Amino acid sequence: MKTWAIANQKGGVGKTTTTLCLARGLVDAGYRVLLVDLDPHASLSHAFGVPVDPPSRGSYEIFVEAGAMLSRFARPTAVEGLQLCPSQPALATLERRGASQPGLGLSLGRALHAARDLWDYALLDCPPTLGLLMINALAAADRLVAPTQTDPLALHGLRDMLRTTQMVERSRRRPLPQAILATLHDKRTRAGMQSLQELRERYGERVCPDPIPLDTRLRDAVAIASAPSLHSRGADAYREALQWLLDPLSFQCEAA
Ligand SMILES: Nc1ncnc2c1ncn2[C@@H]1O[C@H](COP(=O)(O)OP(=O)(O)OP(=O)(O)O)[C@@H](O)[C@H]1O
Ligand SMILES: [Mg+2]
Numbered sequence: 001m002k003t004w005a006i007a008n009q010k011g012g013v014g015k016t017t018t019t020l021c022l023a024r025g026l027v028d029a030g031y032r033v034l035l036v037d038l039d040p041h042a043s044l045s046h047a048f049g050v051p052v053d054p055p056s057r058g059s060y061e062i063f064v065e066a067g068a069m070l071s072r073f074a075r076p077t078a079v080e081g082l083q084l085c086p087s088q089p090a091l092a093t094l095e096r097r098g099a100s101q102p103g104l105g106l107s108l109g110r111a112l113h114a115a116r117d118l119w120d121y122a123l124l125d126c127p128p129t130l131g132l133l134m135i136n137a138l139a140a141a142d143r144l145v146a147p148t149q150t151d152p153l154a155l156h157g158l159r160d161m162l163r164t165t166q167m168v169e170r171s172r173r174r175p176l177p178q179a180i181l182a183t184l185h186d187k188r189t190r191a192g193m194q195s196l197q198e199l200r201e202r203y204g205e206r207v208c209p210d211p212i213p214l215d216t217r218l219r220d221a222v223a224i225a226s227a228p229s230l231h232s233r234g235a236d237a238y239r240e241a242l243q244w245l246l247d248p249l250s251f252q253c254e255a256a
Helices: 015-028 043-047 059-064 089-100 104-114 132-140 152-172 190-206 221-226 233-245
Strands: 002-006 033-037 082-085 121-125 143-149 178-183
Touching: 002 015, 002 132, 015 033, 015 043, 015 082, 015 121, 015 143, 015 178, 015 221, 015 233, 033 043, 033 059, 043 221, 059 089, 059 104, 089 132, 104 132, 132 152, 143 152, 152 178, 152 190, 178 190, 178 233
Parallel strands: 002 121, 002 143, 033 082, 033 121, 143 178
Antiparallel strands: none
16 A cells, blocks of 8 residues: 655645545546545545544544554445544544654554555545644655645745654655645736646755646535536646656655
8 A cells, every 4th residue: 555645734725626536536546545624624525525523433533542453444435445543632632642642753654654545546635733643644644745826835844844744754754756736827927837837946846847726616525525526627727736646756755
């Protein structure tokens, strides 16, 4: 099983939308895909209509059950071949436990490893905060997809994110090859075009050549989750981006 963390410390940059669109593309290509919703806000789970309150079994159990088995927490979605380990509000309480419970940072990696034959891909939708949940995802992943909006503030956020990644790489003692996806791109604005250019200059071949355009039809993530394949500028750009991500040469390690 290949594990992709979809992460950026900055909020609202399109992580959940990216997770959904890439997962749909992978399923369309015939892969068995597991989605893990690690965000206590549960946008991804909501998109699939999973009731998170009161909490059902889901991502929280990965961290609190000894020998947690993902197959027991993952549930089918309306999309054949796509399963979801839903978020629960209790995920938000884990940060406090993290400090007092050694080894909690590796819980997700262990659970994914134990389930490695059940799915071809696991996509981890991370919360927009640097904490135990994101660290778990980065420690467990073999690839990082970092969506970033093309605006100057988002570029600062990306720099912080890649610094965090370096820290995790040092502690796990193996590289985490990464790909950067420009999202919510508005090519009509100067700020959008300048930020895209800066992104390419700074990160070179790690940046996906196809930015994801602003697309009102993509805005409603709920609509993308279970509906038949969406055709719109944004959804088509995600299909192109997935083709690029599936090329093993696209993910690269930090050069500097
Ligand atoms: N290409 C796009 N065009 C238009 N709207 C988009 C696009 N991508 C995402 N959105 C919308 O932007 C908002 C933020 O997207 P999303 O929830 O995917 O970001 P996120 O990084 O997961 O946010 P959070 O940090 O809160 O988890 C959502 O309302 C989403 O529907
Ligand atoms: Mg999200």
